[in-house]
Amino acid sequence: MKRKHKRLTFVGIALLLLAAAAALILAAFEENIVFFFSPTDILAQKPTPDRRLRLGGLVEEGTVTKPKGGVITFRVTDTAQTVPVSYKGILPDLFREGQGIVAEGRYINNVFVADEVLAKHDENYMPPEVAEAIKKSGQWQGKEKVKTK
Amino acid sequence: MYLYKFGKMIFHKYANPTRFLKLASTIQPWAAAATIGFLLAGLYFALLSSPGDYQQGETVRIMYIHVPAAWMAMFCYTAMAAAAAVGLIWKHPVAELAARATAPIGACFTFLALFTGSLWGKPMWGTWWVWDARLTSVLILFFLYLGYMALSNAFDDPARGSKASSILALVGFVNVPIIKFSVDWWNTLHQPASVIKMDGPAIHASMLIPLILMAFAFKAFYIWVMLMRIRGEINEGKIRALRLRQVHGGPPSRTTILEKTTEGAR
Numbered sequence: 001m002k003r004k005h006k007r008l009t010f011v012g013i014a015l016l017l018l019a020a021a022a023a024l025i026l027a028a029f030e031e032n033i034v035f036f037f038s039p040t041d042i043l044a045q046k047p048t049p050d051r052r053l054r055l056g057g058l059v060e061e062g063t064v065t066k067p068k069g070g071v072i073t074f075r076v077t078d079t080a081q082t083v084p085v086s087y088k089g090i091l092p093d094l095f096r097e098g099q100g101i102v103a104e105g106r107y108i109n110n111v112f113v114a115d116e117v118l119a120k121h122d123e124n125y126m127p128p129e130v131a132e133a134i135k136k137s138g139q140w141q142g143k144e145k146v147k148t149k
Numbered sequence: 150m151y152l153y154k155f156g157k158m159i160f161h162k163y164a165n166p167t168r169f170l171k172l173a174s175t176i177q178p179w180a181a182a183a184t185i186g187f188l189l190a191g192l193y194f195a196l197l198s199s200p201g202d203y204q205q206g207e208t209v210r211i212m213y214i215h216v217p218a219a220w221m222a223m224f225c226y227t228a229m230a231a232a233a234a235v236g237l238i239w240k241h242p243v244a245e246l247a248a249r250a251t252a253p254i255g256a257c258f259t260f261l262a263l264f265t266g267s268l269w270g271k272p273m274w275g276t277w278w279v280w281d282a283r284l285t286s287v288l289i290l291f292f293l294y295l296g297y298m299a300l301s302n303a304f305d306d307p308a309r310g311s312k313a314s315s316i317l318a319l320v321g322f323v324n325v326p327i328i329k330f331s332v333d334w335w336n337t338l339h340q341p342a343s344v345i346k347m348d349g350p351a352i353h354a355s356m357l358i359p360l361i362l363m364a365f366a367f368k369a370f371y372i373w374v375m376l377m378r379i380r381g382e383i384n385e386g387k388i389r390a391l392r393l394r395q396v397h398g399g400p401p402s403r404t405t406i407l408e409k410t411t412e413g414a415r
Contacts, residue, residue, distance in 0.1 A: 007238045015319060022323045026334075033335045035281040056336060092275030094204060102338055118274045123343040125209060126353035127200030 036102045039081040042112070049108040055083060056102040056120065064097055076101065076112070083107075087114040094119035160241070166383045169243045173376040180376065183369035191362035199359050209356070211269040216344070217364040219262035221371060222290060223325055225255030229297070230322040233315035243379070245311045248318060249301055250378035254371055256294035263287060274338060282331035283339035286324060293321040307386075 001009075026033065036056030037045070047053055057076040064074040072091070075082045085103055095101060095117065105114035126134075163169045195213035202209035229251040236245035266284070267277045278284065301314035332341045344350045350357055 004239055011234060011238055011319065015322075018320060018323055022327070026327070030335070033282050035279070035335065035337045038336075092273070094273055094275075116276075118276055118279070118338060120338055121204060121273055121340055122351075123340045123346075124351045125202050125205075125212070125343060125356050127355060128203040129200075130353055131203035 038078040039076055039083040040078055042083050042107060043081050047107045049106050052104065052106060054102050054104045055085065055107075055112050055114070057083075057100070059095070059097050059099050059101055061097045076103065083112050084110070085112045085114055087117050089115065089117070091117055092119040094121055160239075164241050164243055166243060166246075166386075170380060170383060173380055177373060177376050180369050180373035184366055184373050187362055187366035187369055191359055191366050194359035194362060199355055200353075202356070205273060208269065208272050211265055212356075213359050213363045215262060215265040215269055216360060217367040218258045218265065219287070220364060221367045222255060222259035222262050222287065223328060224368070225251050225258060225371065226290060226293070226318075226322065226325055229255060230318045230325075233318035236311065237315045237319070245315070246379050246382045247375065248315060249311070250375050250382055251371075252294055252297050252301070254374055254378070256291060256298065258367070258371075259287065259291040259294060263291060279338050281337040281339060282335045283328065283337045286328045286331050289324055290321075290328060293317070293324060297321070 036054035039055065039057050042053075042055055055076055057078045060075040060077045060082055065072060071086055071088045073084065073086045074097075075084050077083075087103065087105075100120035100122065102118045102120055103112060103114035104116040104118075105112055107113075163172060191213065195210060199210075201207045229248050232244045232248035232251065235241045236248060263284075266287075270279075271277050297314050297317050300317055301310045304310035304313070329342075331337060332339055343352050344357070344360070352360065
């Protein structure tokens with residue numbers, strides 16, 4: 001074996017081992033790397049009120065109430081389960097019914113009390129006329145899938 | 150087999166910096182022209198002749214800078230790691246220089262992606278920054294570039310700096326697939342891929358065209374600036390060699406060694 005072939009083999013093996021190590025580390029930290037929990041996760045875990053966490057999902061159609069004393073309530077769904085959310089503050093521009101959002105706060109007495117709401121947008125980009133046309137033809141699948149993990 | 154031999158010939162031929170300089174000065178004006186051409190066409194479509202988004206409105210135009218910059222951030226790192234590997238394994242002198250020349254360009258693209266992403270995040274998501282898997286892994290990429298640059302310049306002997314930093318470049322390459330798939334492996338605030346995905350792009354053609362044009366412009370810009378930087382590195386090496394010769398009366402310097410290795414790989 002020539003020296004350059006030895007170096008090639010060594011670098012190749014080192015990279016493979018490194019990739020394997022990285023995969024194991026990421027797999028071990030999976031719970032900490034996810035940015036938010038779905039309603040299904042929240043209902044399964046029943047987190048205690050002292051824990052700060054993020055809830056992600058779609059704003060359920062027809063559940064957004066008018067603010068009472070600055071507090072707005074709505075339900076977040078992953079199409080399997082829903083969790084009620086209350087929030088006091090300014091909502092991002094993209095917040096609307098059917099929109100994906102991520103709320104940060106605490107789960108208290110079966111209500112998610114959020115102190116920050118972020119809008120999540122999906123990977124679809126199109127002009128308004130095209131969106132209109134797709135909606136009319138009944139082919140609309142604009143709602144993003146929420147991963148349950 | 151013929152193709153392999155041809156590739157091998159090119160590989161060895163341009164291991165000679167002087168020959169490489171000739172090739173570089175031929176390509177450079179073309180890369181410059183392509184950059185300007187694609188940039189003008191891309192910006193015309195991106196800013197004037199494309200529609201706003203159905204949800205985001207005019208803000209979507211940030212995409213035409215943000216997305217190509219983010220692609221280039223990952224592309225430059227891949228190119229840098231590949232060049233570092235070639236330099237490390239085959240001792241290809243121009244490959245080492247190419248890796249060194251790519252790092253600051255990649256760092257700038259990464260910064261641009263992070264910065265424009267932040268400007269986009271505030272109006273759309275409602276926040277400048279979150280620590281989700283995509284944003285965090287790109288920030289790590291930025292630090293890897295900075296670390297590479299610091300390490301490759303930390304040694305008095307450029308050859309040693311090149312070896313240490315090449316190893317860092319290769320180790321850091323693990324991060325590139327993590328960035329790409331972060332939005333699929335974990336839930337993130339950042340949306341999943343729109344263009345490079347299995348079932349075709351999720352972007353309307355009227356918005357995909359300016360995006361692709363801008364991506365070509367960025368790529369041509371990279372080639373242009375990278376060649377410029379490699380020429381600078383080669384000339385710097387020559388100056389260093391001349392100075393050393395003046396001072397010491399002629400111990401063999403790195404550049405004279407580079408010049409002699411016309412056969413390149415040993």
